[in-house]
Amino acid sequence: MTFSTVNRDDLKAFIEWFGGNNVLTGDTIDEEYAHDELKTVHRRPDALLKATDEAAIRRLLAYANERGIPVTVRGSGTGLVGACVPVEGGVVLDMTPMNKILDLDKDNLTLDVEPGVLLLDIAEHVEKEGLFYAPDPGEKTATIGGNIATNAGGMRAVKYGVTRDWVLGLRVVLADGTAMDLGGKVVKNSSGYSLKDLIVGSEGTLAVIVKATLKLIPAPAKAISLLMPFSSREAALVAAPKLIAHTTLPTAVEFMEQDMWKYSESFLGKNIPHDEHAAYLLATYDATTEGAVDEIVECASAFAVDKLDAHDVYLIDTDDRKQSVWNARGAFLEAVKASTTEIDECDVVLPRSQLPGYLSFIQDLSESTDLRIPYFGHVGDGNLHIYLCRDDLDEATWKEKTAIAFDAMYEEAAKCQGLVSGEHGIGYAKKTYLRRHSDARQLELMEAVKTAFDPKGILNPKKIL
Amino acid sequence: MKILTCIKQVPASSNVDVDPETGVLIRDGKNVKMNPYDLYALETAYLLKARSGAHVHTVTMGPPSAADVLREALMMGSDGATLLSDPRFAGADVLATAYALSQMLRRIGFDLIICGKQTTDGDTAQVGPEIAEFLDVPHVSYVRDVDLRDDKTLRIRTVDDRHEDVLDIKLPCLITVDKDANTPRLPSFKRKRSTRDIRIETWTLDDLSDKEATHYGLRGSPTQVESIFPPERQATGRIHSNLENPGKTLFDILVEQKWLRGD
Numbered sequence: 001m002t003f004s005t006v007n008r009d010d011l012k013a014f015i016e017w018f019g020g021n022n023v024l025t026g027d028t029i030d031e032e033y034a035h036d037e038l039k040t041v042h043r044r045p046d047a048l049l050k051a052t053d054e055a056a057i058r059r060l061l062a063y064a065n066e067r068g069i070p071v072t073v074r075g076s077g078t079g080l081v082g083a084c085v086p087v088e089g090g091v092v093l094d095m096t097p098m099n100k101i102l103d104l105d106k107d108n109l110t111l112d113v114e115p116g117v118l119l120l121d122i123a124e125h126v127e128k129e130g131l132f133y134a135p136d137p138g139e140k141t142a143t144i145g146g147n148i149a150t151n152a153g154g155m156r157a158v159k160y161g162v163t164r165d166w167v168l169g170l171r172v173v174l175a176d177g178t179a180m181d182l183g184g185k186v187v188k189n190s191s192g193y194s195l196k197d198l199i200v201g202s203e204g205t206l207a208v209i210v211k212a213t214l215k216l217i218p219a220p221a222k223a224i225s226l227l228m229p230f231s232s233r234e235a236a237l238v239a240a241p242k243l244i245a246h247t248t249l250p251t252a253v254e255f256m257e258q259d260m261w262k263y264s265e266s267f268l269g270k271n272i273p274h275d276e277h278a279a280y281l282l283a284t285y286d287a288t289t290e291g292a293v294d295e296i297v298e299c300a301s302a303f304a305v306d307k308l309d310a311h312d313v314y315l316i317d318t319d320d321r322k323q324s325v326w327n328a329r330g331a332f333l334e335a336v337k338a339s340t341t342e343i344d345e346c347d348v349v350l351p352r353s354q355l356p357g358y359l360s361f362i363q364d365l366s367e368s369t370d371l372r373i374p375y376f377g378h379v380g381d382g383n384l385h386i387y388l389c390r391d392d393l394d395e396a397t398w399k400e401k402t403a404i405a406f407d408a409m410y411e412e413a414a415k416c417q418g419l420v421s422g423e424h425g426i427g428y429a430k431k432t433y434l435r436r437h438s439d440a441r442q443l444e445l446m447e448a449v450k451t452a453f454d455p456k457g458i459l460n461p462k463k464i465l
Numbered sequence: 466m467k468i469l470t471c472i473k474q475v476p477a478s479s480n481v482d483v484d485p486e487t488g489v490l491i492r493d494g495k496n497v498k499m500n501p502y503d504l505y506a507l508e509t510a511y512l513l514k515a516r517s518g519a520h521v522h523t524v525t526m527g528p529p530s531a532a533d534v535l536r537e538a539l540m541m542g543s544d545g546a547t548l549l550s551d552p553r554f555a556g557a558d559v560l561a562t563a564y565a566l567s568q569m570l571r572r573i574g575f576d577l578i579i580c581g582k583q584t585t586d587g588d589t590a591q592v593g594p595e596i597a598e599f600l601d602v603p604h605v606s607y608v609r610d611v612d613l614r615d616d617k618t619l620r621i622r623t624v625d626d627r628h629e630d631v632l633d634i635k636l637p638c639l640i641t642v643d644k645d646a647n648t649p650r651l652p653s654f655k656r657k658r659s660t661r662d663i664r665i666e667t668w669t670l671d672d673l674s675d676k677e678a679t680h681y682g683l684r685g686s687p688t689q690v691e692s693i694f695p696p697e698r699q700a701t702g703r704i705h706s707n708l709e710n711p712g713k714t715l716f717d718i719l720v721e722q723k724w725l726r727g728d
Contacts (some may be wrong), residue, residue: 227651271648301654314651315540318477318498321651 001457003088004068014049014091017059019450022097032077033092034085040344041428043220045072045092051116051162052097053208054171054179061238062177062209064091072460073204073411074118074145078139080345081427083150083203090463093208094143101125102211103177108185109421111167115145115209122214123229133237134160136252137423138330145209151201153423155252155284158244158380161424164200170214171198175454181370185213189197198449201427204460206453220286223251225316228304229277233257236279237356239308240379243283246303248296253380254282254329255355260336264328267335272328274314279312281379306326333385336374340365340389344402344429349383349422359413362386369405383422410437434464466519466636468510469575471566472503472538475586476530483693498515499534502581504649506642509611511542517613522573522662526554526566538681539660540652547573551669559587563595566643566695568673571600577619578639582606590674593641595666598666604639605632714718 006025014023020427025047035042052055064071070090077084099116102146104126111126111133120140122133137147137154146152148170160166169183182196183189199207202396230236261275285292285300297315304310316325337343350358357379366373371393377384388405390398410420410433420426420433437441447465450457477498480694482491492721523538525531526549535546549569557565570578578597583590590606610622614633621640623630634640670676679685708714720727 092613273648273650306656313654316651320498320501320504324648 003070017056018049018052024048036077036084038080041085043087045086046089048092051093051095051098055159057173058177061173065176070458070461073144073208078143080424081429083427090196110185111214111442113212117144130219131216135163135166143159148200149203150425160248160410161250166215167200168215170196171211172207172209174207182285203463205463221288222290223284223286224293224297225284227314228281228310230279233279234356235309236281241352249286251285252284255379256280260332261334263339264331267338315381320375340391342390344388345423346386346409347422348418350416350418353380354416358416370402371401382446395453454458466517466576468505468519468521469570469578470510470523471580473584474527474534475500475584489512500584505646506581508647508649511640516660525713533654536663537652546665548667550667553670553678554682558686558688559589559591560683563592567599569584576636581639582643593686597639600638606641607644608640
């Protein structure tokens with residue numbers, strides 16, 4: 001498909017709808033808009049538009065659809081698969097200025113937000129009202145629009161699910177400029193195909209989200225984390241599913257080996273307690289009363305020590321303790337990035353029971369390719385984060401080795417009944433692997449969905465499929 | 466070697482209730498935690514214990530609910546704990562607190578006393594040094610590192626804003642440990658089990674050698690609180706620069722904050 005580039009007349013129209021300050025071209029566009037956080041995909045847009053309101057977006061899309069100008073929607077740019085990069089040029093529509101929290105409805109327990117609201121602002125806004133928006137992706141400066149577009153997961157997925165489970169309604173603008181409401185402030189919905197759920201996770205390829213209605217629940221009274229050291233990777237990974245199945249569901253179960261703590265410690269310049277063990281589970285429990293949390297923690301600790309061979313169970317119960325351990329956990333990605341010259345990543349998701357075998361395979365792969373491959377995982381939901389580190393490899397060797405490693409990793413994941421991405425999405429970087437490991441008929445259906453929503457293919461072209 | 470560590474239960478948030486008559490903090494045992502500085506003091510004691518086989522005994526003064534922080538210390542590495550609790554100690558200022566604690570510590574006996582540099586509720590950093598003065602033993606504040614030079618001498622490194630000192634100090638003595646001196650360990654479930662049967666004794670004024678009640682609590686405190694009030698909050702400012710139309714921006718802000726009507 002050939003697209004039109006943005007010309008002078010187009011710009012004149014954009015300026016009329018968005019205002020002169022909100023339309024940028026050429027060198028006035030910050031380099032940041034040509035890539036995402038991982039910088040593996042690169043292309044500058046012809047024009048950058050700062051989203052102001054729904055009316056302007058409707059006019060833009062109707063016009064771009066007519067003219068065949070690609071429109072790539074962007075939030076904070078914290079993605080890792082190049083989804084927000086305008087690989088076909090055209091317009092990048094920056095949604096971050098549309099950042100108003102519109103309405104907190106305490107009767108229906110919903111929060112209406114514009115797509116540019118940051119995750120950290122949502123947490124702050126609802127928590128002071130004693131309410132809780134449960135999805136907890138690590139990147140708190142991501143926008144809610146971006147989270148919805150990738151169906152972001154995060155740390156609390158084990159108990160509370162992922163972003164999709166917390167989006168009740170969406171207002172979207174279709175490729176031809178039509179606006180519509182999907183879902184709504186309802187708890188149940190069996191009214192035909194769930195178009196809302198198709199938009200969630202569609203990475204800007206089906207429609208532009210201009211408003212979201214999020215689900216809230218009363219906030220848990222307290223959350224306590226437990227740090228459980230194990231003598232080996234296998235022991236920790238075998239323990240994880242048993243811990244999850246035991247009486248009370250944890251909100252999160254994270255897995256890490258000693259090397260990840262060490263990366264974090266050297267990156268943050270701060271040690272975490274008890275960093276001398278081979279492998280760890282870090283589990284969090286919450287409940288609606290403090291007494292209930294204490295009881296759950298006691299029970300889980302006894303189970304881990306008596307039945308799962310945990311070396312001990314350490315209590316992370318105060319803000320200071322949470323900070324010392326969770327800040328180190330939260331810094332893993334940045335710490336790995338700081339340890340090398342360049343990284344690439346893979347976020348396959350597997351059935352939990354397959355994790356020990358899969359990570360042994362990764363160890364072998366690291367040796368056979370002579371690549372440093374640190375990893376950690378949300379073992380509670382089977383989602384791994386695996387990093388390839390370039391270190392001092394030259395460009396050609398790096399490209400060659402990453403290709404070999406990625407091919408092998410996705411191949412093995414498929415054998416283990418795993419999927420290409422747990423929470424980062426497909427974007428541009430993982431397309432090959434989605435195609436390779438999906439059923440042909442399924443891909444046809446996906447293509448048909450794309451065409452139904454966006455027949456001319458102007459929305460975020462060349463992504464996902 | 467016998468190490469005594471002094472710890473305190475403090476409010477876990479800055480929203481605290483104050484008795485309007487006495488100006489004294491109301492401590493009801495709810496939403497409380499161990500004073501964060503004490504975690505570094507305890508870790509210092511446990512590291513010395515690991516090297517020398519010392520016995521670590523932990524004490525606190527406070528309401529009966531303060532026994533919780535002693536239980537936590539047992540979960541972290543203390544071998545024993547004693548609570549000093551008596552309504553007659555209520556309202557003690559730093560001097561009366563240090564006096565009561567010194568009476569208790571003398572009776573328990575020690576080679577080394579370790580305190581946190583300060584607490585996050587009082588913030589005076591005086592109780593540790595005052596205990597040492599009452600007990601007439603040498604003391605050093607702002608301690609970062611401690612090691613045993615021989616069985617009668619400690620080698621200590623202290624750091625303040627301007628300089629660093631390495632000192633030798635004879636036992637018995639008292640040190641107060643600064644924040645970030647080490648990485649405090651977390652409470653352990655295995656230790657919770659193994660220390661479950663350790664009884665935490667509660668001592669009252671009757672267990673101290675000076676039994677004169679007017680030497681303790683509010684009556685034994687030279688500090689008299691005249692009034693207490695929360696500090697005024699600084700209004701947060703916004704800076705707008707390089708504006709095309711500063712007058713319009715100001716007008717819009719005043720409308721937004723409902724000082725003016727926009728129509």
